[in-house]
Amino acid sequence: MLYLAKTIEEYKDIKSQIVHKSVGLIPTMGNLHKGHISLLKESLKENELSVVTIFVNPTQFGKGEDFDKYPRTLEQDLQHIEKVATSPVIVFAPNDEKEIYPNGFSGKVSAGKLGRILEGEIRPGHFDGVVTVVKRLFDIFKPDNAYFGKKDYQQFVLIESMTKEQKLKTKVRGLPTIREASGLALSSRNNYLKESERQKGLKLKQTLEKVKSILKEKKELKPALILIEKEMKTDSSFNYIAIKDAKTLEDPKEVKSSIVILGNYQVNNVRLLDNLEVEF
Ligand code: AMP
Numbered sequence: 263m264l265y266l267a268k269t270i271e272e273y274k275d276i277k278s279q280i281v282h283k284s285v286g287l288i289p290t291m292g293n294l295h296k297g298h299i300s301l302l303k304e305s306l307k308e309n310e311l312s313v314v315t316i317f318v319n320p321t322q323f324g325k326g327e328d329f330d331k332y333p334r335t336l337e338q339d340l341q342h343i344e345k346v347a348t349s350p351v352i353v354f355a356p357n358d359e360k361e362i363y364p365n366g367f368s369g370k371v372s373a374g375k376l377g378r379i380l381e382g383e384i385r386p387g388h389f390d391g392v393v394t395v396v397k398r399l400f401d402i403f404k405p406d407n408a409y410f411g412k413k414d415y416q417q418f419v420l421i422e423s424m425t426k427e428q429k430l431k432t433k434v435r436g437l438p439t440i441r442e443a444s445g446l447a448l449s450s451r452n453n454y455l456k457e458s459e460r461q462k463g464l465k466l467k468q469t470l471e472k473v474k475s476i477l478k479e480k481k482e483l484k485p486a487l488i489l490i491e492k493e494m495k496t497d498s499s500f501n502y503i504a505i506k507d508a509k510t511l512e513d514p515k516e517v518k519s520s521i522v523i524l525g526n527y528q529v530n531n532v533r534l535l536d537n538l539e540v541e542f
Contacts, residue, residue: 263350264343269361270402273313273354280350282310287405287432289396292316292355293333293450294342297440301409304437306349313403314343316355317362322391333450354403362398371397371428373420376511380524381416384501384533392417393424400425400432408432413439413447415522415537419511439536441467447536459529462499466527469493469503470538473523477505477540481517501526501533508539518542 267273286305290298298314305312316339323329336355343351356362370390373382377389400408410418418436425434439447445467446452446460455463472493476486483505490503506512508520524537 264340264347265350265352266340267352267354268357273352273403276352277311280311280352282350284309284311284406285403286312287399287403287408288312288314289399289408289410290314290316291318291332291450292339293335293453294339295440295448295450297411297413297448299342299346300440301411301437302343302351303346304435305407305409306346306351308407310349312347312349312351313405314351314353315399315403316353317395319362319391319395320359321363321394322388324385324387327385328451328454333453362395362402369398369401370394371424373424376416376423377420379416379511380502380504380506381526381535384526389417389420393420396421397424397428397430400430405432407435409435409437411439412436412537412539413449414535415524416511419509447534449534451532451534454532455529459532463527463529463532463534465497465499466525466534466536467538469500469527470523470525470536473503473505474538474540477517477521477523481542483514483517499528501528 265276267276286309288301288305302312302314318332320329371393373389373393382389410421412418422434425432441447444464446463473486473489476489486505494500503525506522507514508522514521519542521540522537527534
């Protein structure tokens with residue numbers, strides 16, 4: 263039960279013919295893998311209608327980033343979705359950017375201070391683009407539930423807080439990171455990597471694991487911060503490794519309740535992202 267809509271008009275038409283109580287939204291940029299599909303499967307369980315959007319959002323890419331070469335694989339994406347679509351799924355994949363950003367679009371949203379740390383420091387303006395497109399998608403589809411991967415942890419927290427600030431009714435759900443057997447977090451950008459580079463990328467998760475064990479063992483921040491400093495000094499491929507409060511992304515004063523360790527590791531020109539949550 264798969265439907266394809268290229269315009270909002272087409273979407274409305276299809277939707278009007280599907281009996282449903284709730285709508286689940288899965289925003290993506292396409293080139294779907296098991297991570298994306300895990301979000302869809304959760305939506306299929308919880309909603310009678312699921313909407314997967316496939317839109318490579320220009321406003322979240324900076325100058326010189328990979329907007330032009332980002333993989334666009336709609337046919338293959340539809341096949342992946344069809345295999346799991348046990349209830350109706352509408353794929354919204356606009357050809358024309360104006361469906362999302364009509365002329366005179368005035369719905370820009372700021373991600374605020376938290377949008378300028380970690381990924382936001384490396385990619386200025388990135389999160390403003392992310393929250394803007396998500397707000398627009400929420401306005402178009404008015405989902406009851408929306409599904410995001412915690413693989414992009416900072417993005418998930420920012421979307422949650424935007425939804426609260428804007429007093430939107432959508433329930434924002436964060437789901438676990440899906441990984442390759444090697445431990446590497448799945449990402450569409452992994453396709454840019456050669457096998458040897460993928461191997462090198464494993465260092466990110468391994469290092470986050472080391473920081474996690476020290477936190478668990480010592481229950482103190484200092485030894486973990488010393489380890490982070492050492493790892494970053496000895497391997498310049500780390501753009502950052504940071505320990506943050508899992509809810510607010512602020513610097514924790516001590517090791518208690520929930521903490522997240524986030525990292526960005528550069529292999530060739532590809533910035534790999536990963537994180538581990540730690541509960542105390
Ligand atoms: P993207 O197409 O990269 O914008 O991702 C669309 C959604 O899929 C976002 O909510 C991502 O966080 C999520 N996602 C991407 N990779 C993974 C993964 N390995 N595991 C779980 N969710 C993921």
